[in-house]
Structure formats: structure tokens, C-alpha cells
Amino acid sequence: MKQLRVVLILTAMFYSYGIISQTLVSTGIEKKNPVVYDFTGINCVSCPHAHEAIAIAKNHYPQVVALSFHTGNYAAPNSGEPDFRTIQGDSVVDNYAFWMPVDNLYRVVWSYPTVCIDGIGVESNVVTDTLQFLNKISEITNQDAIVNIGAVASIDSLKRKLKVEVECYYTSSSSDSNYLIVSIIQNELKSAQSGVPQAGENYVHKEMFRQFVSNVWGDTLGIPQEGDLIEKTYFLDLPDSIKYDDSDAIELVLRNIQVQAFITGNDTIVTAYDFLNIPYKNRRAFDILNGVNTDIEFVNLNGISTNVKEQLFVLYPNPATDFINIRLSKQILNEHQFILEILDIDGRILKTQSLSNTDEKNAFQIPVQGLQKGIYFIRLKRKNLIETRKLVLE
Secondary structure (H helix, E strand, C coil): CCCCCCCEEEEEEEEECCCCCCCCCCCCCCECCCEEEEEECCCCCCHHHHHHHHHHHHHHCCCCEEEEEECCHHHCCCCCCCCCCCHHHHHHHHHEEEEECCCCEEEECCCCCEEEECCEEECHHHHCCHHHHHHHHHHHHCCECCEEEEEEEEEECCCCEEEEEEEEEECCCCCCCEEEEEEEEECCEEECCCCCHHHCCCEEECCEEEEECCCCCCEEEECCCCCCEEEEEEEEECCCEECCCCCCCEECCHHHEEEEEEEEEEEEEEEEECCCCCEEEEEEEEEEEEEEEECEEEECCCCCCCCCCCCCEEEECCCECCEEEEEECHHHCCCCEEEEEEEECCCCEEEEEEEECCCCCCEEEEECCCCCCEEEEEEEEECCEEEEEEEEEC
16 A cells, blocks of 8 residues: 655644735736646656756746656656655646647646646647747746745754745735645656666756645635735645655655745646547646745754755745845854845846844845846855855846
């Protein structure tokens, strides 16, 4: 029997409607951040095309939220190969339907790679043509979102306890029920990969789905209306590893994980078809309204050092429009003066600001109006401390 062991999810949720007290999201209309589902496997010859297309898309649009689900026959390992499958990933692929506009049908995941952008399938020829794939992503990033979403996450690296705070602000009313999905992905996992024999055992997998923090299909937000602010907080005990069936466990390396949050709408139970037009009933289809990636702040409540690199500050929202928030890590609260610099993509310093936390204030709001849309870098300096984050302005 398949089990995911040592995982305990404790979820605390609270709502705040109509009262504007947000700290993670703006109240202005923002563009959408695309959410990409990639169904893949280490024994799929064509799957590296999708991996490359997603990597190129994220290079141009860092705000893209990507989840690579290793599931199904192509993900089943041969002797000696790692097993990257998950029970929750199986649930997604077994119950998921996506809209194919060319066919005017809902489809099930049948061939690999299957790639969906915001709940809509991408044709195989588009996945193998990175320019076409990039154009699909670009179309989404130019659409107005009805909801802004922001999230911050922190991990007690000694106790392996994760906390995720999410804010959702609606600039327009939704016409149907919305759901919030929070997930964990892991980067820098290595194995052999069919289609790339030259990589040997060192093909690098990115955005590999590890588990949901929320319910698999999301936690209900009701039918939000314009001006609603919804806040949720999640707590999760992170396992040391994730084990599928009787295979060897895959280590969950804290420094390589990322937390994502995204909102779905139009959740519908449909009949979907495979590519031989065989029907499959009771499949779940939905639109994705907006998403966000969040950096993780590592803290240690016991004051004992760990081998996980602790971040000096957290930057949010990202992408941003009118302002950014800088939250200092607890480990540097005794450092009283910092210099914050905003640099362009060529490394030129555009703005310098002094930050003082003499009153033990650890959060600062920095206006970014007047800067053009694009990619920037935020650098925080204090004596021998220095750390840089990428920022996207929309």
C-alpha cells in the first residue's frame, strides 16, 4: 500500500473581508503570473523538451510558477534509479482534466510530456518550439489578474517546521468559487534522464513537485468580491525525505525547496478524453487565476547553527508594481544600520537608501514608482554582510 510517511499538516486559516490591512499584496490591478503544470518522468525521451521550454520561460519571466509532476509509467524507475513519484502527484494525474482549445474538448494526461498553462493544454509542437512556448507565456503575463497574491515563508531549520503566510486581494469580483493551492517544489535533484544520455546520472531536475501544503485541490476562498482581502496561514512539519511505495526515499533538502501559492477558479467535474477519444468521467478541471513564488527565510528558534544558508532578508511582493517590502531575518536584528541598493540588470545602482532598525523594526516598505517595468536587483549591505535578490517590476 502506498503511503507518504512522517508528514503532518496543521492548517490555521483566517479571513478578513473588506478591511484593507494587507502587507504582501498591492490593491492595484496587476498582471497575471502564469502557472505551468508539467507531467513528466525520467524515462520519457521527449520530456527534456518541456524542461527546456519551462527553463527558458522562467529565464525571461521569473514570476512563472512551475510544477513538474513525476508520475505515471514514464516516471516509474528501473533498477537503481531514484523514484521521484509522489502519492499526491498520482492523485493529480489520475483526476485532472485540462482544456484543449484546438479540440474543443477536455483531455486527460495520456502522453508525456503534457504541459498546461493556467489549466489549458499546450500542443506538443509548441512545447518543442521554445519560441512558441515563450509567446504563450508572454500572452498570460499581459493579461490583467482579478486577484493579487503574495506569500512569505519561513522554516525553523532545526525543527523542520514550515510557516507560510498568504494574502489574496481581489481587484475584481469572481463569478464562481475560488480555491487557494500552496505547494512545495524541489530543485537540484539529479538522475539519469531519457533523451539526454550525455548527462549520465547528473541530469538536473528543477521545479519537481514534492507535496501540497494545502488541500490537493485547494482550500476554499468562497466567491470573493472586489475589495476582499483574504489571509491564510499554514503550518507544516517537513519530513526528512519523501518515500513512494517501497522505493528508496528521496531527501527533502531544505535549501533547494521553494514554496508556491496560486488561486484556481471555475472548478468543474467533467468528462475528459484521451487522445484515442476514450472518455474518462469525473475528472477535475479548473482555471488558474494567478500565482506567486516565494523565497524562504530560514530561522532557528533554538539559536543553534545549522548547515542551511540563512537568508538576510525576504523581499515581497515579487513581481511588484508600486512598492516592495523588505523584512530582515531575525539573525540580523542586532545589526542596526543597513544600506539598501536597487540595481538595474547591468549592475548600475539606481537608488540607495539607509535602513535603520534601532527600534527592532524588521520590516520596511520601499516605493519603486518611477522605475520602468523589467528585472532589477535588490542588494542589502552591512559591514561584511551582503545579499542580493532579483526583483521583477510590472
